[in-house]
């Protein structure tokens with residue numbers, strides 16, 4: 595896989611780090627070092643570590659799909675000013691766009707948050723690939739946090755004690771989140787723990803909390819917006835959803851929900867609410883942080899599946 599190049603790139607970049615810092619942090623009259631992240635989740639974790647000691651900027655806005663994102667010229671200018679870049683990895687960033695941005699704009703050091711994660715397999719367009727949606731298991735989010743922490747300390751060793759102290763607090767919150775989700779999910783009978791969604795984002799959540807993930811037959815899992823749907827395939831999808839015998843299926847905030855709403859209507863199941871998938875929510879929404887996103891998703895799933903049909 596192309597991502598095997600990432601560690602080598604990171605090692606190669608380490609030597610450039612102080613150069614990057616001297617041109618970024620100092621040239622702008624003592625401005626704070628800047629961390630540029632690909633996804634909203636990784637940016638949220640970075641902010642939890644650095645507080646106000648560094649500036650964290652996210653390339654993707656709320657609700658933007660990272661799989662198909664195409665960088666714009668402004669992204670290059672942003673990465674040029676970065677002391678550190680952060681990506682999810684495992685090809686969440688389609689065609690490795692964050693890795694390319696980091697390389698092409700001053701060979702910036704790049705943290706790949708999924709380094710060290712035990713990846714699940716995912717079928718994508720007929721091929722088995724590593725599932726990039728690892729943050730949906732809070733234990734993986736802890737790995738993400740530790741990966742970012744190590745890189746932050748590398749660029750600012752003097753601040754290490756503060757970065758570690760903030761990370762300690764957040765790791766406690768992640769453990770509390772994990773225990774809380776387990777408790778909420780325990781209200782859903784085991785035979786009802788089935789997640790039917792329009793996009794395979796929830797395998798790590800499912801594996802952690804005892805759910806099955808089901809994709810309707812005829813649903814194109816590779817095509818996240820239900821592209822190429824024919825009337826015949828649509829009939830298969832509707833029949834298949836009926837056969838799952840679930841009270842609700844779910845839509846996702848970063849994926850066009852129109853198709854799944856129509857299909858749900860035809861299959862006679864409820865829409866269990868919107869789940870945050872590849873991106874967190876807008877500022878001011880309940881899902882604007884990783885913890886909030888996980889909390890709201892859990893409540894949507896639990897309440898939709900315990901209610902009577």
Ligand SMILES: [Zn+2]
Nearest residue numbers: 661727795872
């Ligand atoms: Zn995704």
